[in-house]
Amino acid sequence: MKPKTVQELFIHELSDTYNAEKQMTRSLPKMARASTAPDLAAAFEQHLEETRGQVERIDKIVELTGFKLKRLKCAAMEGLIEESQDLIDEIDKGPLLDIALMGAAQKAKHYEIASYTTLVMLAGKLGLTEAASLLEETLAEEKATDEKLGLLAQSAAMDDAIEDEVADAKA
Template sequence: MATKTRTLDELFLHELSDVYSAEKQLTKALPRLARAATNSELAQAFETHLEETLGQVQRIDQIVEAKGLRLKRLKCAAMEGLVEESRELIDELEKGPILDAALVAAAQKVEHYEIATYGTLATWAKLLGHDDAMDLLLETLQEEKATDEKLTQFAKQTANAEAQAA
């Protein structure tokens, strides 16, 4: 039976393990999103985010190595659900502008989850005196916010209008 988390350090490790799982799941999902997108700009955005996500996994690896941590083997249920939702969209919607708009919305759900997670982890890292980890987590947080902003602009300027016209 698993022991209950009792300290902020243990909670930090649990959440870091969870987001590591989330990022790993995302590295498998992003190529599928890119293939499903009709708009080449959107497909490229998913491919670019895959490269960023691989860098984010490396940052978590850096934190683990620098702190001598051992990540827990767990599966992020939240990301699993978000990935499953995107899979259902791809299966249920006809390829085209409506699917593209739905993929943008699905990607933004992922970004908002990641923004919340990295913001929390950075705050905890600061409280725990893990300044090097905090810096790496804040770097990832800024990337996630930038990706969300790009998705918002794409939705406003392109995807939603194309979906409306379809």
């Protein structure tokens, strides 16, 4: 059913985002296991815990509003997760895979940031103050995780790992 009102669009977007978060709870442990950089694996584990909390926030929004989520599969997140799984399958464990996984995780974060930005705006239009506040909390977490991943990608440990790989390739 196509959304025809702001409320229907909000429910549709919330349902899509809920599924995206559920997919992430299954993907993050795989990414953590594939990581060789301890800081990256820890970041994935930490984000898994945050993601579980984000799912609980959506459950709370449903409870607050009385809205019923639709059974949707978030095709965008499914594609991003499939892409990260392809990286795990195709690249040997090591610094190169770690870098690729950071990029894949940031792609997912950017999608989630866009989703939560839209949801906050829609909740505001609908006068759902408590829902908007919960969604803003999640949006802040998503932005913080994106920033952490960016800083991790620029870290000295990652630079050293890349330099070691380049040196090995030249040898």
